[in-house]
Amino acid sequence: MGCPFAAARQETGIGKMDDQNDPVTMLLRLKDVRKTAHNYKTFQSGAVPGRIVIPSEVSIRDTRQIPFEVDPPEHGEYRGLVEAWFKRPLEEAYTSKLTQQIENALDEALSKNSLEVIEEMMLPIQSRALTLLLNTPYKEAETWISWGTHVFRSEGEALDADKANVLYDYIDKEFDKAAQNPSDDLYSALLNSDFQGRKLNKEEAKGVMVLTFAGGRDTVINALTNTIAYFAEHPESLERLSKEPKVIGNTVEELVRYFSPLTQMGRVVTEDTSVCNENIKADSRVSLCWASANRDESVFENANDVIIDRKLNPHVGFGFSHHKCLGATHARQIMKVFIKALSQKVDRIEILDHKDNIEELGEFKRKVGFHSLSVKFHSKKS
Amino acid sequence: MAKITFITSDEEKITVEAESGSVMELAVENDIQGIDGDCGGVCSCATCHVHVLPEFVEKIGEASEIEKDMLELDDHANEFSRLSCQISISPELDGVVLRVAN
Numbered sequence: 001m002g003c004p005f006a007a008a009r010q011e012t013g014i015g016k017m018d019d020q021n022d023p024v025t026m027l028l029r030l031k032d033v034r035k036t037a038h039n040y041k042t043f044q045s046g047a048v049p050g051r052i053v054i055p056s057e058v059s060i061r062d063t064r065q066i067p068f069e070v071d072p073p074e075h076g077e078y079r080g081l082v083e084a085w086f087k088r089p090l091e092e093a094y095t096s097k098l099t100q101q102i103e104n105a106l107d108e109a110l111s112k113n114s115l116e117v118i119e120e121m122m123l124p125i126q127s128r129a130l131t132l133l134l135n136t137p138y139k140e141a142e143t144w145i146s147w148g149t150h151v152f153r154s155e156g157e158a159l160d161a162d163k164a165n166v167l168y169d170y171i172d173k174e175f176d177k178a179a180q181n182p183s184d185d186l187y188s189a190l191l192n193s194d195f196q197g198r199k200l201n202k203e204e205a206k207g208v209m210v211l212t213f214a215g216g217r218d219t220v221i222n223a224l225t226n227t228i229a230y231f232a233e234h235p236e237s238l239e240r241l242s243k244e245p246k247v248i249g250n251t252v253e254e255l256v257r258y259f260s261p262l263t264q265m266g267r268v269v270t271e272d273t274s275v276c277n278e279n280i281k282a283d284s285r286v287s288l289c290w291a292s293a294n295r296d297e298s299v300f301e302n303a304n305d306v307i308i309d310r311k312l313n314p315h316v317g318f319g320f321s322h323h324k325c326l327g328a329t330h331a332r333q334i335m336k337v338f339i340k341a342l343s344q345k346v347d348r349i350e351i352l353d354h355k356d357n358i359e360e361l362g363e364f365k366r367k368v369g370f371h372s373l374s375v376k377f378h379s380k381k382s
Numbered sequence: 383m384a385k386i387t388f389i390t391s392d393e394e395k396i397t398v399e400a401e402s403g404s405v406m407e408l409a410v411e412n413d414i415q416g417i418d419g420d421c422g423g424v425c426s427c428a429t430c431h432v433h434v435l436p437e438f439v440e441k442i443g444e445a446s447e448i449e450k451d452m453l454e455l456d457d458h459a460n461e462f463s464r465l466s467c468q469i470s471i472s473p474e475l476d477g478v479v480l481r482v483a484n
Contacts, residue, residue: 031451038455087418249422299448313424314448321455324427328420 005292013276017362028292038321043267052266066207089333219261222369226259232349242343257315260291384476406430406467416482423467431483
C-alpha cells in the first residue's frame with residue numbers, strides 16, 4: 001500500500017483539510033511532527049475539550065479527557081496518578097488472562113466457515129480485554145460490545161452525540177456504584193486518587209474513563225483487523241513467526257508503524273508561528289499526522305513495505321513526547337498475544353469480502369482500516 | 383560476559399551481567415528502575431534513556447542519527463545520553479557504569 005501523503009510530504013511537508021469549519025494544517029514529516037508534539041507551549045492540548053480531536057468533538061462533549069487534553073505541568077501530575085495502573089498489562093496474571101480470552105476468540109473463529117472480523121471477533125476481543133484494563137467483571141464487555149465499533153461515531157455519521165451520552169451515562173452510573181461500594185477497579189482507584197492535596201473530583205475521574213474507553217476502541221480494532229488482512233496476504237510471515245516468536249515484538253511495532261491506527265491528532269496554536277515555511281495563526285489548528293510521519297522516506301528505509309523484523313523503527317504510531325499513548329502497554333500486549341496465538345493456531349487466512357474504511361482528509365484519502373472484513377481461518381494441521 | 387552497573391535516580395547502584403542482547407534488555411530483565419523499554423528495543427519510545435559516565439563514553443560509542451534525533455527532544459538529554467536499547471552487550475563493555483536518566 002502506497003502512502004497518500006507522500007507527494008505533499010516531500011514537496012511542502014504540509015497538507016490542508018477542513019473539519020467542521022475549523023481548518024487543520026497537517027504536519028507530514030516525522031521531525032516536524034515530533035518537534036511540534038514536544039512543544040506544548042505553542043501547540044497546546046489543553047484547548048476547548050474535543051478540539052484537538054479530528055474530526056472535532058467540540059459540539060458533542062464538554063468533558064475534558066484527562067490527561068490527554070491537559071498540558072504540562074498539570075498533565076504530568078494527572079498522568080502520574082494513572083501511569084502505574086496502565087502498566088499492569090505487563091503483569092503475568094494479566095497477560096495470562098488476556099491470552100485465554102484471545103485464544104478462545106480464535107478457537108471460535110476457527111470453528112466457523114466464515115466470519116466478519118470486526119463485529120464478530122475484534123469488537124469482542126477489544127471489549128473483553130478492556131475488562132482487564134479496568135479490572136471490572138468480564139460480563140461488562142457484553143454492554144460495551146452492544147455499543148458498536150466507535151463510542152462516538154455510528155456507521156455513516158462522523159459524530160454521534162447520542163452515542164457519547166450512552167457512554168457518559170454509563171460511566172456516571174459506574175462511578176456512583178464505586179462511590180457506594182469501592183472495589184479494586186479503575187473507577188474506585190480514580191475516586192481514591194490524590195491530586196494537588198485533594199481527591200480527584202468526579203469530572204476529572206470521568207475524564208480519565210472517557211479517554212480510556214474512547215482512545216482504545218477503534219484504534220485497537222483497526223490495528224487487529226489490519227493485522228488479519230496483512231497475514232491473509234502474507235502467510236509466509238505467519239509461518240516465520242511461528243518458528244521465531246522472538247520477532248513478534250518487532251512485528252507489533254512494524255504493524256503499528258505501517259498501519260498507524262490513529263491517523264492524526266490535533267493541537268491548537270497559542271501564538272502566531274510557522275512550520276515548513278507556512279505561517280500559522282494563533283488559535284488555529286495543526287495536526288500531527290502520525291500516519292504520514294510513519295512513512296517518512298527520509299527516516300524509514302523501504303517505508304512502504306512491512307518488514308516484520310525491522311530493527312530500527314522510530315515510529316510515532318503511539319504518539320510522541322508528553323502525550324504518548326497511555327494505553328500503549330495494553331495495546332502492545334493485545335497485539336503480541338494475538339499474533340502469537342495466530343501464528344500457533346492458524347495456517348492461512350482467506351479473505352472472502354471486504355469494505356475498506358477510507359478517511360477523506362481534504363486533498364488526501366487514507367485507508368485506516370475496514371468497515372467490514374469477512375474471512376475464513378484455516379487451522380494448522382496438528 | 384560483561385558486568386554493567388546502573389545507577390538509578392535513587393542513587394542505588396546495581397551491577398548485573400550478560401553475554402549478549404542489548405543493555406535495555408538486561409536492565410528490564412533485572413527490573414532496573416527507570417528503564418521500561420516499552421517498544422522492545424526498536425528506538426521508538428525513549429524509555430531506556432541512560433547517561434554514560436564520561437570515562438566510558440569512548441568504549442560505548444556514539445549514537446546513530448536516528449537515535450540522536452530521538453534524544454534531541456528528551457528533557458533529560460545531555461552529551462552523555464544514549465538509548466540503552468541501541469547498545470549491544472559485548473565483553474568489551476565489561477565494567478561500564480550507566481546512570482538511568484529518568
